[in-house]
Amino acid sequence: MRAASELLDEGGPDAVTLRAVGARAGVSRGAPYGHFEDKAHLLTELAVNAWNSVADEVERVRADPEATAGGRLECGLLALIELGRRQPHRYALMFSTPVAGDPEAAAAASRLENQYLALVADLVGEADARRYGALLMSSAHGIAGLELSGHLAKEKWEVGGEQLVRMLVDAIRAGAAEKP
């Protein structure tokens, strides 16, 4: 498992061959089949792992009493983007396999989604939390994805991920405050 994780970070999903996993773990190529039904299941487990690690990070952010609601939300979103920067392959894996049909993956993803939901509700109230939560998650995922594929060059757009997240949170706060 640790072997597969290392290989993923080094060379991407294609580098996670069963032979390489076995070699890294000190066993031979067919050995992983005792622990994983399938290569897909192995990768899914890595994805679940990634989902949980982000959820842990956001949970930590959420417990910080010093920060404002807006600050916590920013940090939570940046946690996702940071994972995309530091472990791009691992990040890509989270969204590569459709979540449908993988109850484990669905549960892990749902855990993070609920963290974001709570974070957003602190800022805009329960009533609008779902709509704004969906918007923020989408945008954060988009920022991470565009950075990852190189389409967010700073010399072209004059902004980086951090500023985009700040713009987003500011806009959400302004939009929500205007209503009532």
Added chain:
Amino acid sequence: MRAASELLDEGGPDAVTLRAVGARAGVSRGAPYGHFEDKAHLLTELAVNAWNSVADEVERVRADPEATAGGRLECGLLALIELGRRQPHRYALMFSTPVAGDPEAAAAASRLENQYLALVADLVGEADARRYGALLMSSAHGIAGLELSGHLAKEKWEVGGEQLVRMLVDAIRAGAAEKP
């Protein structure tokens, strides 16, 4: 080329095997090597094709004199998301290979980006166009990506892609109008 495109839509990038491409085109497996240096180059050409088709669509949207600036922007963003819905594999290909090192892909992507830039400038002015353009493209890409991987279930978030795009454009317009 058409053969590869059909295979991509039917079964994803993994279904685009050189044998299948050849068979679909009525030739044998090695024939594509006369036209493409590499399988990666073949897929890149499909990606460039996709970028251009979205750019064409947005160009058409941009020329519509009936719609408001906000409406045109909405339609332009939805064009990208619609491609993600109708041809998910083709969409994924656009962002799968890093744009660096592929001048053709970079040029095609840049063409679409400039379309969006103009569309945004019509709404918020030249000065802020780049920042807001980056934000909108990121968000649209994120919406498409989350829909594609099944993480944007309507029963959970109570919104779909269309509403998210509308919320975004509204927020941008409000944010830009507040400043001066």
Added chain:
DNA sequence: GAGCTCATGTGACACTGTCAACTACGATCG
């Protein structure tokens, strides 16, 4: 020690991208 269980090793199968060698055909020139 006999017998059982379970993780692991091994050989085989079908498949992939890739390339070098070979063939077939149409255009171009003397």
Added chain:
DNA sequence: CGATCGTAGTTGACAGTGTCACATGAGCTC
């Protein structure tokens, strides 16, 4: 007209890949 050339296509081979049926072996209980 025939010879030449270049291009597109075919074919066989090679190194990898995921996958599985089967063999192996260590470690345990009676």
